[in-house]
Amino acid sequence: MARQNGRFWLIPLAFAVSGLLAFGATWATADRIEHDLRDEARTALRDAGLRAPAVTMDGRDATVSDVPQDGGDRVRTIVGDVDGVRTVDVRESQADPAAIRAQRAIDEALRRIPIRFVPYGDEPTGAGERAVAHVADILRSTPITLRFEVAGHVAPVPELDSDEARTLSRERAEAVAAELTDAGIDRDRLTTVGHGDARPLSDGTDAEADRMNRRVEIHVH
Numbered sequence: 001m002a003r004q005n006g007r008f009w010l011i012p013l014a015f016a017v018s019g020l021l022a023f024g025a026t027w028a029t030a031d032r033i034e035h036d037l038r039d040e041a042r043t044a045l046r047d048a049g050l051r052a053p054a055v056t057m058d059g060r061d062a063t064v065s066d067v068p069q070d071g072g073d074r075v076r077t078i079v080g081d082v083d084g085v086r087t088v089d090v091r092e093s094q095a096d097p098a099a100i101r102a103q104r105a106i107d108e109a110l111r112r113i114p115i116r117f118v119p120y121g122d123e124p125t126g127a128g129e130r131a132v133a134h135v136a137d138i139l140r141s142t143p144i145t146l147r148f149e150v151a152g153h154v155a156p157v158p159e160l161d162s163d164e165a166r167t168l169s170r171e172r173a174e175a176v177a178a179e180l181t182d183a184g185i186d187r188d189r190l191t192t193v194g195h196g197d198a199r200p201l202s203d204g205t206d207a208e209a210d211r212m213n214r215r216v217e218i219h220v221h
Contacts, residue, residue: 033084034059041079048078049199055079060086066093102142103220109134115176115216120159122171124179132176135218136183147221149191150177155213156197170194176216191221 034057041055041062054065062085067075072090079088113131117124124132139148152173154165173192181187202209 037062037082037084040082041085044078044082045075047198048074050075050078060084061089062087063089063091065091067091068093096146098143099146099220102138102146105138106135106218106220109138110217114212115218116211117172117214117216119155119210119214120168122168122175124175129179132179133183136180136185139180139185139189140183144186144189147189147191148185149193149219149221150174150180151217151219152176152192152194153199153201153213153215153217154197155210156200157210160197162196165196166194168194169196172214172216176218 037060038055038057041057041064045055045064050068050071056063056065062079062082064075064079067090070092072092076088076090079085110131113127113134115124115131115135116128150173152169152171154160154169154172156165160168170192171194173194177187177190177192180190197213200209200213201215202212
């Protein structure tokens, strides 16, 4: 009997071990869910053209930091649409006034004369060359602390697969960056990216839509 009683301590130990194992499995599952939701939210923001705001997850509740001013509603909608996200807390960044002024000037210049390209090439059109020169004037007047992303795009056409589209769009961005550098902009202030045909301005299939989509955009970091 004494030997049997001596084994009673094994029962609570078994419960304790089972509880620890269950807790560990639950914690690992929760951590994996947070990780997956964070990655899905970042991907959704990136696909929407938003440049890498910081995303953290607490369970199914998301916090998105470093969001550009006036972008909170859009970010909240994009992340809130990710399956599994329960709430979204958006924290807008305190934008540099000089960056805001520079972006507005660039956007206005490119609205009037976009940086457009010849079909299937990385050579700007004549108007595109003038647009690059105008943007160079703007960038030269900005504080040297500002950095700029030169983003290339192509028109969605059957002749280009996704890899070729990304390559051509990157070549267009690099061609514009080279011209800006020749115009006196420090190359260290410029980064380039090619988005392929993933972000068209127009969903049309006519020549005008293609012309609009063959472009380079410039964003203040």
